Structures are given as structure tokens and as C-alpha cells.
Amino acid sequence: xxxxxxxxxxxxxxxxxxxxxxxxxxxxxxxxxxxxxxxxxxxxxxxxxxxxxxxxxxxxxxxxxxxxxxxxxxxxxxxxxxxxxxxxxxxxxxxxxxxxxxxxxxxxxxxxxxxxxxxxxxxxxxxxxxxxxxxxxxxxxxxxxxxxxxxxxxxxxxxxxxxxxxxxxxxxxxxxxxxxxxxxxxxxxxxxxxxxxxxxxxxxxxxxxxxxxxxxxxxxxxxxxxxxxxxxxxxxxxxxxxxxxxxxxxxxxxxxxxxxxxxxxxxxxxxxxxxxxxxxxxxxxxxxxxxxxxxxxxxxxxxxxxxxxxxxxxxxxxxxxxxxxxxxxxxxxxxxxxxxxxxxxxxxxxxxxxxxxxxxxxxxxxxxxxxxxxxxxxxxxxxxxxxxxxxxxxxxxxxxxxxxxxx
Amino acid sequence: xxxxxxxxxxxxxxxxxxxxxxxxxxxxxxxxxxxxxxxxxxxxxxxxxxxxxxxxxxxxxxxxxxxxxxxxxxxxxxxxxxxxxxxxxxxxxxxxxxxxxxxxxxxxxxxxxxxxxxxxxxxxxxxxxxxxxxxxxxxxxxxxxxxxxxxxxxxxxxxxxxxxxxxxxxxxxxxxxxxxxxxxxxxxxxxxxxxxxxxxxxxxxxxxxxxxxxxxxxxxxxxxxxxxxxxxxxxxxxxxxxxxxxxxxxxxxxxxxxxxxx
Numbered sequence: 276x277x278x279x280x281x282x283x284x285x286x287x288x289x290x291x292x293x294x295x296x297x298x299x300x301x302x303x304x305x306x307x308x309x310x311x312x313x314x315x316x317x318x319x320x321x322x323x324x325x326x327x328x329x330x331x332x333x334x335x336x337x338x339x340x341x342x343x344x345x346x347x348x349x350x351x352x353x354x355x356x357x358x359x360x361x362x363x364x365x366x367x368x369x370x371x372x373x374x375x376x377x378x379x380x381x382x383x384x385x386x387x388x389x390x391x392x393x394x395x396x397x398x399x400x401x402x403x404x405x406x407x408x409x410x411x412x413x414x415x416x417x418x419x420x421x422x423x424x425x426x427x428x429x430x431x432x433x434x435x436x437x438x439x440x441x442x443x444x445x446x447x448x449x450x451x452x453x454x455x456x457x458x459x460x461x462x463x464x465x466x467x468x469x470x471x472x473x474x475x476x477x478x479x480x481x482x483x484x485x486x487x488x489x490x491x492x493x494x495x496x497x498x499x500x501x502x503x504x505x506x507x508x509x510x511x512x513x514x515x516x517x518x519x520x521x522x523x524x525x526x527x528x529x530x531x532x533x534x535x536x537x538x539x540x541x542x543x544x545x546x547x548x549x550x551x552x553x554x555x556x557x558x559x560x561x562x563x564x565x566x567x568x569x570x571x572x573x574x575x576x577x578x579x580x581x582x583x584x585x586x587x588x589x590x591x592x593x594x595x596x597x598x599x600x601x602x603x604x605x606x607x608x609x610x611x612x613x614x615x616x617x618x619x620x621x622x623x624x625x626x627x628x629x630x631x632x633x634x635x636x637x638x639x640x641x642x643x644x645x646x647x648x649x650x651x652x653x654x655x656x657x658x659x660x661x662x663x664x665x666x667x668x669x670x671x672x673x674x675x676x677x678x679x680x681x682x
Numbered sequence: 683x684x685x686x687x688x689x690x691x692x693x694x695x696x697x698x699x700x701x702x703x704x705x706x707x708x709x710x711x712x713x714x715x716x717x718x719x720x721x722x723x724x725x726x727x728x729x730x731x732x733x734x735x736x737x738x739x740x741x742x743x744x745x746x747x748x749x750x751x752x753x754x755x756x757x758x759x760x761x762x763x764x765x766x767x768x769x770x771x772x773x774x775x776x777x778x779x780x781x782x783x784x785x786x787x788x789x790x791x792x793x794x795x796x797x798x799x800x801x802x803x804x805x806x807x808x809x810x811x812x813x814x815x816x817x818x819x820x821x822x823x824x825x826x827x828x829x830x831x832x833x834x835x836x837x838x839x840x841x842x843x844x845x846x847x848x849x850x851x852x853x854x855x856x857x858x859x860x861x862x863x864x865x866x867x868x869x870x871x872x873x874x875x876x877x878x879x880x881x882x883x884x885x886x887x888x889x890x891x892x893x894x895x896x897x898x899x900x901x902x903x904x905x906x907x908x909x910x911x912x913x914x915x916x917x918x919x920x921x922x923x924x925x926x927x928x929x930x931x932x933x934x935x936x937x938x939x940x941x942x943x944x
Contacts, residue, residue, distance in 0.1 A: 295944055297774045297795075327795075329943035334931075337942055378942060385938045392798040420798065431936055492786065495802060540804035573807035616915075617738040617746035617814040646747060646770040681771035 293331035300324045301679040305414075307456065309670040314456035319414075321347040325373070335381055341374040351413055351452060360390075362421055363447055363477065367413060374422045383431040390422040393440050395486050395499055396549050397536040400608040401584045401600065403551035403565035404499050404534040406484060407440055409448040409506035412599055415457050415668060416635060416655060417675075421446055425482075434490045443481040447527060448506045450597050456671055459597050461661075469520035476511075476526045478504045484532075496537035505530045505553075509560060509596040528557035544570040547582075554589075560596065562589040565604055581609040602664025605629050618643040626665060633665025634658045639675075651677040714832035714848045718865070721872040722758050722827050725900055727926040730754040733768075734919050738815055741914035746814065748773070755930045759784035759826030762935035773813065779940045780822060787857045788823045793940045800940060809859035816887070816910040816917035820859055829856040835864065840875040841892065843868050860886075868894075871901040886912055898926045 305319040322345065329339040345352045345367055352367045353359075359368030376389035396402025407425075410418040425442030451457035453472050460470075482503025489496055508525035515522050534551030550566040569582025586604035603626055612622040619642045626635045639653035653675040659666020736748040748770060754763040759782055766777040775795040782788045790803040808820040830850040838847045845866040852858040859881065866876040877889045887910055891903025904921040933939060 293944060331944040337944055339943055382933050383936060394799045429938055431938060545804040573810045616740045649772055
């Protein structure tokens with residue numbers, strides 16, 4: 276706060292044109308035709324309001340933020356009316372500071388301080404190098420990014436850009452709630468063992484990373500390095516002594532990542548690739564290499580992205596973790612979109628595991644009504660085997676209706 | 683004379699005929715190029731800024747309004763532009779950075795705030811419509827005189843104003859979705875009056891300029907109407923608060939700046 280005050284004092288007065296905002300109010304209704312062994316709720320309704328102001332306090336200083344307010348019918352949103360600054364609770368916060376940043380820019384040098392979105396990867400369907408990008412996986416297939424608190428420094432020189440990030444406070448990905456339909460629990464545990472969730476053990480060491488990106492005339496590539504923690508948890512299980520129950524605690528493995536990505540536009544397609552080697556010192560977590568190769572093409576009103584995400588397990592050690600990034604590997608991934616006219620479009624996404632043990636298909640139609648309203652109707656079909664990351668959610672196929680008012 | 687073989691005489695005659703046939707074509711090329719160069723010289727400015735009000739009218743009569751702010755630094759072939767949507771609300775903040783090059787196609791990146799990432803627009807994707815308008819990504823590039831070959835086709839009036847009608851064909855180093863374009867340049871002020879773009883022999887888009895005004899010494903058509911004949915739709919772009927030679931900074935035309943909401 277003191278830094279913010281100093282920045283505002285030294286900033287020269289700005290005009291009203293230097294203030295802008297955007298946001299939306301949205302109601303999202305989800306209908307699950309099937310119940311699951313742990314959850315018989317079929318309808319989830321969530322209301323959300325977002326306000327994103329930005330103010331250019333001086334030529335060299337921009338302040339921007341984003342505030343979310345939410346409410347739902349199933350208490351996946353915490354009923355506590357205080358602003359959650361860190362956003363690392365089990366449930367979604369009712370009021371949260373989603374993003375808040377001071378951006379200082381001088382020539383080709385920029386520093387962002389605050390709660391930031393840091394996205395590095397180039398691929399569109401899975402980003403193994405995005406290590407500063409935790410997500411809200413409360414509903415696993417409808418995830419969204421969470422910001423991290425830290426400092427980011429960017430420098431551009433000709434075709435080269437350098438990016439360094441330092442994140443002293445850890446933000447984990449939000450995992451599905453125990454006892455709810457998206458919880459990744461083996462069915463044999465249901466009804467036989469009582470599960471008690473202990474507070475998560477968050478790492479207290481800062482995370483840092485760097486990226487060097489080159490923009491060439493016919494190619495683009497980058498290399499990146501990360502030293503920190505996996506934002507996806509492992510679960511440590513301990514039997515409780517006082518009753519027949521098991522305590523689960525989320526822990527986060529130390530992680531080092533060396534990776535890179537590249538994009539090369541060819542005559543018919545743009546080829547994009549991304550690879551990350553993920554190594555940990557945790558004896559209960561795997562060392563893996565994740566990679567994605569995709570082809571991308573936009574022609575007329577049709578956009579197509581298709582590719583393969585792979586995984587090489589260098590050393591297998593893990594016992595019980597929640598890893599959607601790995602869950603979408605060894606799979607063919609694709610996305611297609613078609614724009615009918617200025618107001619309506621349709622999109623399809625799919626992930627098919629190479630052994631067909633898990634299939635996820637999403638289709639959605641979206642129509643803008645006037646300058647502010649948009650209605651989206653989506654259907655998600657999930658199939659497969661219980662032992663597969665995607666297949667375990669086979670009873671979670673659903674329909675979604677979203678009405679959004681943007682301003 | 684008898685010593686000169688008939689075949690050689692024939693060849694000489696053909697060569698002379700070819701020279702005479704090529705002279706008018708060459709003159710037409712030079713003249714066309716001179717006109718386009720002059721048009722480019724008169725439109726030259728250090729920078730440009732305007733607020734664009736767009737109306738997209740589809741084949742069924744549906745109308746969608748959009749508004750963007752456009753800024754350009756530098757001039758033909760070496761300019762950089764940023765175009766940022768202001769309305770409708772759901773696309774507010776979506777921005778496009780165009781870095782033009784004198785010797786090749788431009789580089790383009792689009793920033794989508796909802797995704798928090800920029801995407802490079804690949805060359806083969808430039809024929810795609812830009813965010814639901816009838817302008818393709820390529821149409822938003824700045825044309826540099828040296829990236830095309832020209833041929834004067836004749837004179838023709840547009841909206842009563844006498845114009846030169848010039849064919850422009852992308853040179854070998856220029857990648858374009860269009861096989862050729864026909865450009866109408868007004869004789870009274872060298873302002874662009876109309877551009878028809880062809881794929882093979884079919885006219886696929888027509889951009890027509892109107893509402894001409896001399897702004898800071900530069901004649902500018904402040905209303906553009908882009909017709910997409912294949913989709914049977916059109917987009918009208920009105921330039922508001924148009925200014926030239928506004929002080930701008932190089933650092934506002936970078937990927938870093940593109941991510942900034944202001």
C-alpha cells in the first residue's frame with residue numbers, strides 16, 4: 276500500500292480520458308442429468324459480478340484491478356462477506372480481489388507489481404510452461420485462471436523480449452470440493468471411510484522464473500525456467516487416531532521447470548509446440564516431461580486448432596495427486612469455432628485419450644443480443660473408464676445456460 | 683539486302699514491333715507508379731489518431747455497432763499501429779498491434795483481455811475477418827508503394843470526381859490474399875476514392891471512401907464503406923476526432939503496451 280501511495284504522489288495529474296473500466300454481470304445455470312455416488316445435486320446456479328477499472332495516473336504508471344462478487348446455490352462459494360485478497364481458500368470467495376496491479380513503463384522496460392496474471396505458453400490447448408498460472412478447478416472442465424501476487428519485469432529489445440517474475444506468496448489451484456461430484460476420489464472410498472480435510476500446507480518460499488522470447492519474421496520461440504512449487508496439490512493421507520477416519524491434507528511439491536515453446540507459420544497451418552521438463556525433490560511426486568504439438572488454421576469464419584499432448588514420466592513416484600495438466604496428456608485435443616455473423620458463433624472442443632479411456636466433448640452456441648447481452652448455451656459430454664482422469668467424471672456430463680450483461 | 687536472310691528480317695521486325703508495343707505499357711506503368719507515389723507523399727504524416735465508429739450490416743439486415751480507437755506512429759511501410767476496441771462492452775479492450783515493414787508483410791498481434799494473452803496473427807490467417815467486421819486483418823495493414831506493381835487502366839469518375847484507375851498487383855515479396863486490386867485515385871487531391879480487391883478474376887471486396895475533408899493539410903475520406911461481396915455484408919467506418927502529427931511514443935506500440943488497458 277505504501278508503494279501505491281508513493282506512486283500516486285509522484286504521478287502527474289491525468290485527465291478523465293485516462294480512466295476506463297469494463298465488467299459484466301452473469302448468471303450461469305448448470306444441469307447435470309446424472310447424480311454421482313457422492314453428490315445428488317443436479318442443478319448449480321451461480322451469479323457473478325465483475326468490475327475491472329484501469330487508471331493511467333501518469334505516462335509511466337497505470338493502475339488496474341478487477342473485483343469479483345459471487346453467489347451460488349450449493350455453497351461452493353464461501354458465505355463470508357469480506358474481500359479475499361489471497362484467494363487460496365477451498366471454496367470460491369464471495370468477494371475477491373481478482374487482480375490488482377501497478378504497471379510502470381519506461382521506453383521498452385515495464386514492471387508490474389501486485390496480483391498479476393502471468394501467462395507464458397504459446398500453445399492454445401495446454402500450456403506446460405505456464406507455471407505461474409494456477410486455476411480454479413472447482414468444476415474441472417470449466418476452469419479459469421487465478422492471479423498470483425508478485426513482481427514481473429519485462430524488457431523488449433528489437434525482436435528479443437525478456438521476462439522475469441518473482442512471486443513471494445504462493446497461490447494454489449483450487450481443487451474440487453470433497454463430497455461434491457468433481458472430487459477425484461476412488462469410488463471404493465465412498466461410504467466406507469470418512470474423509471476429513473485438514474488445512475493445506477502452503478509453501479513459504481518465494482517462486483521465481485524467467486523467459487526469453489524471440490520474434491523472428493517467420494518464427495517465434497522462447498525458453499523459460501521456473502523454480503517454485505506445483506500449483507496443483509498432492510494429497511497426504513493420515514488415519515485419525517480418535518475415530519475411523521482419514522485426514523487429507525493438500526501439499527505442494529517443489530518444482531523446477533525448464534521449457535520452451537515455438538510457433539512457425541507454414542503455408543497451410545501454423546505449427547505450435549511447447550515442452551516442459553518438470554522435476555521435483557518431493558519423493559512422492561513424479562518427474563515428468565509434458566509436451567504439446569498443435570496445428571492451427573483460421574480460414575474465413577472457421578478457426579481450427581488440433582494437436583496432441585504427450586507425457587513422458589522420467590521417474591514415477593506419486594501416490595495421490597490432482598493433476599488436470601497431466602490428465603489431458605496422452606490425448607488428442609482439438610477446438611473448432613465458426614462465426615455465423617456479427618452476433619452469433621458456435622464452438623466445439625474435444626479431448627480424447629489415445630487409449631479411448633476418456634473422452635470429453637463440449638459444444639456451445641453463443642448469441643449477442645444488442646450491445647450488452649450475450650446468451651450462451653453449452654453442452655458437455657464426458658465418457659470413459661473410472662481409472663482415467665477424464666473418464667472418472669463420466670457421470671458429470673452437463674448442460675449450461677449462461678446469460679451475461681457486459682458493460 | 684539480298685544477303686540478309688528472311689528469318690533475321692522477320693525477327694528484327696518482331697523485335698521492333700515489341701519495342702513499340704512495350705513503350706506505352708512502360709509509360710503507363712511509370713505514370714501509374716508516379717500517381718501512387720504522389721498520393722502516398724501527400725498522405726504522409728508522422729502519426730495519426732482517430733476514433734472509428736463501425737456499423738456492420740450483414741446479409742439479413744442485422745446491424746452491429748462497434749467503436750475503436752486507432753493510433754499510428756510513422757508512415758508508409760515503416761509504421762506501427764494500435765487499434766483498440768471501446769464498444770461493444772464484451773470486446774472492450776481487445777486490441778491489435780500492427781508492425782508494418784517496407785520489404786515484407788506486416789507482423790500482427792491481437793490481445794484478448796479475457797484470455798490475458800496475445801496471439802500472433804499468422805500470414806495465412808490474414809484473410810480472416812477482423813472481429814466480425816468486413817475488414818480482413820490484411821485490409822488493416824498499411825500499403826506501401828514499393829510492395830506493388832502498377833498499371834494505369836484509364837480514367838473513371840467516382841461520385842462525380844474524376845479519378846485515375848490503377849491496377850496494383852502484389853510484388854513477389856508481398857504475401858497477399860488478393861490476386862490484384864484496382865485503385866481509384868482522385869485527380870483533384872490525390873486522395874484514395876475506391877479500392878476493389880480481386881481473388882483471381884472475382885471482385886471480393888470493395889472499399890469506398892467518401893466525406894472528404896482536408897485535415898491538417900491531408901485530404902482524407904472520413905467515411906469508408908467496405909463491401910464483402912462473398913458474404914453480402916458491409917461495414918461502414920466513420921472516422922471521428924481525426925488528427926495527424928499527434929505526439930506519440932514508440933513505447934506505446936509494443937507488445938507490452940498492447941497488454942495495457944490504456
